[in-house]
Amino acid sequence: MSGVGRASAILASGTIVSRLLGFARNFVLTLVFTGLVTVIGNAYTFSNAVPVSIYALIGGGLVSAVLVPQIIRASAGADAGAAYIDKLVTIAIVFIGALTVLLTLAAPLLMRLYIRDEATLAVAVPFAYWSLPQIFFLGMYAVLGEVLNARRRFGAYTWAPVANNVVALASLALFLVLFGPVSATASQPLGVAQTAVLAGGTTLGLAVQALVLALVWRSAGLTYRPDFRWKGVGLKATGQAAGWTFGMLALTQVAGLIQNNVASGASGAASPSVLALSTAWLLFMLPHSIVTVSLVTVFYPRMSEHAAAGDEAAVRDDVGLVLGTVLLAVVGITAALLAAALPVVAVFSDTVAQARSVAPVLVAYLLGLIPFTVLFVVQRCFYALADTRTPFRFTVAQLLIVIPGILLCALLPEPLIAVGIASVVTVGVAVQLVVAWTLLRRRIGSPAGPRLRAAMRRFAVAGVPALAAGLVLLLVLGGFGDGWPVASRLGGALATVLIAAVVLLVYAGVLALQRAPELTAAADLLRSRMRR
Secondary structure, eight states: OOHHHHHHHHHHHHHHHHHHHHHHHHHHHHHHTTSSSOHHHHHHHHHTHHHHHHHIIIIIIIIIIIIHHHHHHHTTSTTTTHHHHHHHHHHHHHHHHHHHHHHHHTHHHHHHHHOOOHHHHHHHHHHHHHHTTHHHHHHHHHHHHHHHHHTTOOHHHHHHHHHHHHHHHHHHHHHHHHHOOOOTTOOSOOOHHHHHHHHHHHHHHHHHHHHHHHHHTGGGTOOOOOOOOOSSTTHHHHHHHHHHHHHHHHHHHHHHHHHHHHHGGGTTTTSOOHHHHHHHHHHHHHHIIIIIIHHHHHHHHHHHHHHHTTOHHHHHHHHHHHHHHHHHHHHHHHHHHHHTHHHHHHHTOSSHHHHHHHHHHHHHHHTTHHHHHHHHHHHHHHHHTTOOHHHHHHHHHHHHHHHHHHHHHTTSOGGGHHHHHHHHHHHHHHHHHHHHHHHHHHHHOOSOOHHHHHHHHHHHHHHHHHHHHHHHHHHHTTTTTTSHHHHSHHHHHHHHHHHHHHHHHHHHHHHHHTTOHHHHHHHHHHHHHHHO
């Protein structure tokens, strides 16, 4: 197996285990909160919104967009980048630590920005005091992990979230043992001990996740000495690149704040709100995390090296190769999730009515999964080119659609607010992709050569009958009524597996009839890994 294949296998396996545990965690959460439509569950989700937003700013943007290329360039120096890394980690500890303290002290104000419903706000503030320290541990996980990725040590970064999910699951199990489930109609703040176990357990899991990376630091040949001399070794270049990245992500977080604020308008009613949106987004992100992120993370240092060498043709080939490989899986998985949307949501719901109210939210997100996947690859290509200004431009194009659209969702009836938000996000992603692809084509030429275009046609031809087969099966099983696929959590799980299996079999069968070379390559890779 090639180096890329081995690294991709490590990333994919770690991501799969982590995602499975993440599903288990979300499932247990719905047992704790008695479903997806609950004031206490929404408050808990809101309290985790700020740490996740800051992680998106630090981990999803600044670190991967700016620092990996800088680390690779610094590694060419006499000290193999050691001085740069020491300064980087020192800066991270100081600034992320200070930011964490300030935001934790400002918990009531932050929650007020995110939440309009007073009952939800009263529950969320005590949660927030326990949740906001997550910012430090998420930030350090991002910095330490991307340094390891730049050194091509991918395993720890991918497997550390497994430890996080194990700790989080243990804390939820402890809550159920000590206190039992929270009533779906409860709207008063929980006791101190209950709050500490729920929110504190989440924070403890993230602390363990960061600690795992710290423990493997030395085994990767890295040492750390605090260095407060922050001038030199390329930090100025990092700051210049980070300006556009921070601008882009700051606007994105404003959009996220508006989204949560609008969604909170349905929090006090028996309608899908932020917990439902969060769960639907988790399901949406499953194929993205397992397939797209794992493969792009492996190819990203290679793209950065080709970009640093000025070889734009190689960068273009990298993008085309990644897209052809990723979309083979993502198109099939999208069809499976669309067909099984109702039973999937039933797994996390306490009633058929809950499942029916949340399933449209998942469908609205899933319609944007393929554009979202392509956009992720295009964005990382610009980052590899050390161009953070262009992603800022096409992110602004998205936000010009998303922010007004989400604000208009506040005018919708409460049961439709969440599905309206998900639909606006999908439209915004599609617009962003059109702009981003146009700008990439101008920069390096179109990665969609004849081979990639032919592959995308084959995937579409296979995906449509596969989706149709899944929907017909759901109809036959009674899933569009009150049949067993939506009547219970167990029924939802069984129906999901059955429908997904049929969809993927039809998808693979139609690809085989087309003699798709991508299917043959994927089958060869699978057989190789099975033998190993």
